[in-house]
Every structure is written in C-alpha cells, then in structure tokens.
Amino acid sequence: MRFVLTSTVKDLRRIRRDPVTILTWLGIPTFIAIILVVIFGRGDARPNGKLLIVDEDQGIGATLLSGAFSQGALSNMISIEKVEREEGRHRINQGDASALLIIPKDFTIALLEGKAAQLQLLRNPAQRILPDIIEQVLSTLTDAAFYLQIVAGPQLREAARGATSDSGIAQLSVEFNHAVANSRKYLVPPMIQLETQVIEGKTDKPGGFAALMLPGMLYMAVFFIAGGLATDVWRERTFGALRRMATTPAGFGAFLAGKLIATFLVLLLVGAFGLAVAHFLADLRIANFPLAVLWIAVSGCGLYLFMMLLQSLASTERVANMLSNFVLLPLTMLGGSFFPFDLMPKGFAQIGRLTPNGWSVTELQKILDGAAVTPAAFAAVILFVVAGWLVVGWQVRRTAC
C-alpha cells in the first residue's frame, strides 16, 4: 500500500518536470474556450448587423417604419443608421451593412391615402441571416399597413386631407374607435390561439453556443491527456522499468494504482482549470463545480485505462500510437467533442451518447445543469475503473515479461 504512494509521487514528479506537456494540457481547454468565444461570442451571443435607411419621405410613415426596427429584441440585433441615397448605395456595395432600405418621397401620403408605394430593400449578398430578418420584418410591416387600410382606411384618408378643426379631430377619433370596436370580435378573443409547448431538455441553455460546445471540447482535452499519459507505459517498457518492476515484491497492481492516482490528480487539476476557464471566458453555467470536476477526473481515469489497454495490446510502440489515434479520433467525433449532441442527427447522437466519452459528456452536462448526483453513473465508472485496473495490470505484467 505504501508503494502506491511512492509510485504516485514518482509519476507526479515526472509530470511536473515536463512543463511543456503541462502547459499543453492546460492550454487545450483554454485555447478551445478562447476560439469558441472569439467565433460565437460570450454568453447569449446574437448576430449583430446594421440597417441603412434612406428617408426621402421625412413623414410619420417613414418614422414609424424606421422605429419598428428599434423595438424589442430587434434592437439588440439591428442598429439603424440614416444615410443619403448615394452614401447608402456606396456602403452597401462595400459590404458595410446588412441591408439598405430606401423609403421614397411621399410614402406617408401614399400610406394614408391607400395608394401604391414602393419600398426598396437592397441586401448584402455576403450575409444571410440578418438580411433575411430585415426582409421578414419589412414584409410583416407592409402586411400590417395593408390591414390597417382595410380597418381604418377612410379615417386615414381623412387625416391625410388634413382635419384641422377640433370637431374634425373628435369626429375622426370617434370613427376610428368604431372601426376598432368592430374589429374586436375578430381580435378579442383571438380566433387562432398559439399554444406554446416547452420540450424538456430543449430549453435554451444559458451561455450560448460556446458554452454548448465546451463540455464536449473539455472531454476531448481529457481524452488527449489520457492518451498522452497512457503512452508512458511504452517508454517504461522500452527502457526496462517494467521488467525491473516485475522482479520486485511490489507488484504491478501497486505500480498501476500509483499511475492511476497521478492521472486522477492531473485530471482534477485540468478539469477544474478547464471549467473555470469555460465559466469566465464563455459564461458556462456550472451548478455544482466540485461534483463536475470530480466527474471529469473519475471518468477521465476510465478513459486513461481504456487507452492504456490499447497501448498494452499493441506489439510495437508505433502500432500502439496508430491504434490509439484510430480509436481516439472517431470516438471524439461521435462523443460530442466536435459537434454538440443537440446539433447532431438524432441517430448519430444516440450512438454518440453510448460511447464512453459521449456518455461522460452527457452526465457532465447534467451535473452542470444542476441535476441531482447520479450514484448509478459514479458506480458504473468506478466499476469500470476497477475492472480496467485489473485487466490492464495483468496485461502490463504480461507484456513486461
């Protein structure tokens, strides 16, 4: 038992003496988090674009139209800038905005009198989502204008003619009120009711897309670390440490247990560091930080033993590395490290969640979301680690001799 500690200290010392490797391990999650934040932004990141408006009308209709883009959630995505026609055309040609809207002269008059008017929208061909949104909003607004004409056309035309006296304005108000009251039977209660159903597990996760990607990415780092540490068994085999170990009374069980504990501590450090980086850089919400770190370390030990078994089954170091890469790459792809399960085709996601790393990612996500501790999951991993320790210990001793 005492030798387990000696063996752990030996492996930790060796890891500590290799600062490049340590920095690489800590760098992988940091680098991934930075890249994701740069690409997708922090937290609830949304696309952001600019709408250039050429207002040649200068009337109330144009003001209402421009103002519609500054309302509610749209204002977070689209910023409005009023420009002259020439400047607007020049800038949209330069790709300086998502779209250019030209509101022609006498647009308001046409709107009030129910005459035809033509709005011109020029889209930036280099963008897709934002010009689509702007076009959809504009289309909705023109539809709204059409229905307004149907409901209150005469009143609007009266207003356009210029009812200046108090009695005229009062008359107009009363008529407008009647028109609205007549419409109430269609509007209240609404004849079509939209029922919204929130599907469990499909709610928007806080932290945006970067945070959605990070648990899987973190496991990719864990997998790489596990693979890297597992290759050490080949170095020890090559320079004769395994043979020497076989001639001592200590035994391979203690030897391997020491390596496993050292790996656990390394993964504990990397897990804590990775989650902290993900939290501060990408706004990843972590409901239970200690449990999440513990889960990463324990499940990472399972992956380490899995990689070590592959290493010890190979006939040469070269074959061992090829075998590891052959297994590691598809597993990380399927296991949610390259694409989150939420974005995968359903069939692939189902298969991916069954891979050792995919299952670990799913469980980690549950812990991050604040789900209750799953003793069955921990028991399964610990059982896997114990079984792996026995099998790998036997296999390493066999290859040593």
Added chain:
Amino acid sequence: MIEVAQLRKQYGDVVAVKDVTFTAQPGEIFGLLGPNGAGKTTTIGCISSLLTPTAGHIRVMGHDVVRDGVAARRSIGVVPQEIALYDDLSARENLSYWGGAQGLRGALLRDRITEVLELTGLLDRAKEPIKRFSGGMKRRLNFACGIVHQPRVLLLDEPTVGVDPQSRVRLLELVRDQAKGGASVLYTTHYMEEAQSLCDRLAIIDHGNIIAQGTLAELRALLAERDLLRLTGVFRPDAIREALARLEGVEIIQSDESQLSLSVSDASHRLPSLFAAINTAGEVRGTTLTQPSLESLFIKLTGKELRE
C-alpha cells in the same frame, strides 16, 4: 543462496535453456559465461521470477521462485542489462522509487540511499536529473538501484556492457564488495577477462546448455595445460589430420580449408615441427598462440570463439 536444478525454458519449439543446474553459495560470485543468445538472460529472468520456467526448480534463500515468488523477490536484487532508470528523475529519486518497490521506507530508505550513493561515487550528483549523467554514471546508478535494499542474492546481467574502463573497474569492485558482504552473486557476461578476474566459480553456457562448470582452476585443468594454436591459410583437412596424427600431444579442435585450431602441449617450443608437418598438407598464412584460458576452453568445448 541460489539453487537451480534442471531448469528448462521453452518458447514454443524454441528451447532457450535446457537442464541448467548450478548453485551459488553466500559470499560467492558465480559467473555464467557465454556468447549472446546462449541463455544467460533467460536463466536470470527465471531466477528473478520475471519468466516462468517450463520445467525444473529454482530456490532463492530457500524460497521457491514460482510458488513463493514474493518472498524470493524480497531477497533478490537485480541489475538488468538495460539501464532501467527514469531519466527525468534524480539519482536520489530513482533510488527512493526502486528502494520503495523493494519495501524500504522512512529513515532506513534515506540512510541506504545515502550509503549507496557514496558507494557508487554519485553522492555529489544525487539531486541532478540523471539525463545529464554519463553512460558510466548511469550504469553505477543502475547497480545502486539493485543493491539499495541490501539483497542477499544479487543477479547481474552483463552490467558492464558499453561501460568505459574506469567505470568498469569501479563496478567490479562494487560486485566484489557485495560478495564480501555475504551476498550470493550471479554474474553473467561474455567478457572472459571479467569472468576470470571476478568469479569464484563459473559455468560456461552455450545454446542453453551448461557445457562446463567449476572453479577457474578446475576449468583450466580441462585444457590439460595445453596451448591453443590457431592457424589461417589454405589447408587440406584430410591431409592435415594424417600429418598431425604422427605428432604426440596435438589435438585437432577444428579444421576446414581456411582455418585450423589445435590444442598443443608446450606449443611455443614445438612450433618448428608443427609447421613442418602442417606445410606438407597446406600453406600457413597466419598464426595465433594462446595460453590456456577460458577462451581457449570455450573454443575447445564449442569449436568457436566466444564473441562469434
């Protein structure tokens, strides 16, 4: 004490060691001399319980290495052929690890580490990562890791391969010290000089068989104090046999068209008559005369040089 009886190790159809029997007493250095691939490392592997014998019995300090492996391994110190050390650890850390693997701990381990570092002349470099060490220093540390727990049985598998002469002398002194301290030492080598100067008793091994065993004096007696005369040139083997049959005290060890090895008593005084006889059956172009030694014994027993 090491007791090996009728040891046999077989890999499929290949027999690496067959019916090897010997005993190494406490305080004795027992040498296992043979060329590469003779079965020396396999024998050490079986004694150190690294390999499981196919047949036979091995006892170390009374413990059967198969049935009572852990107890046997507690008595054994192994100095392997390869430098089985962690390059990124210091000398002290390596000793601490391998001493720990042998069951040492605490103050005893610390004291023993200092002792063996002093013994091997590495005390002043104890804290350096050993990747900065020379080959000779690594060899000495490799040895130190094998003796840190004061084993009663020390197995050394060609520990001086690739070592500079100074380090070799130092290592051999260290081995002698271990034997003087009461350890049974099994020393494998293919360097005859080492075996001659170091070992109390020797076994010559070839193709997995022990072909001769005894003290150096006993082995030399097998040569009957004869010199070894090796000739190169162009020979007719049948005619040579006929020509030399007339001379007394001459034995042909090996003969072909280009080489001739003879065991001859008092060869230096009989060279003229030998050349006269040989020249009737060929032409001599080169001559080597060797005094009775392990090499001449090996050639006599196997018909080939030790390094072949």
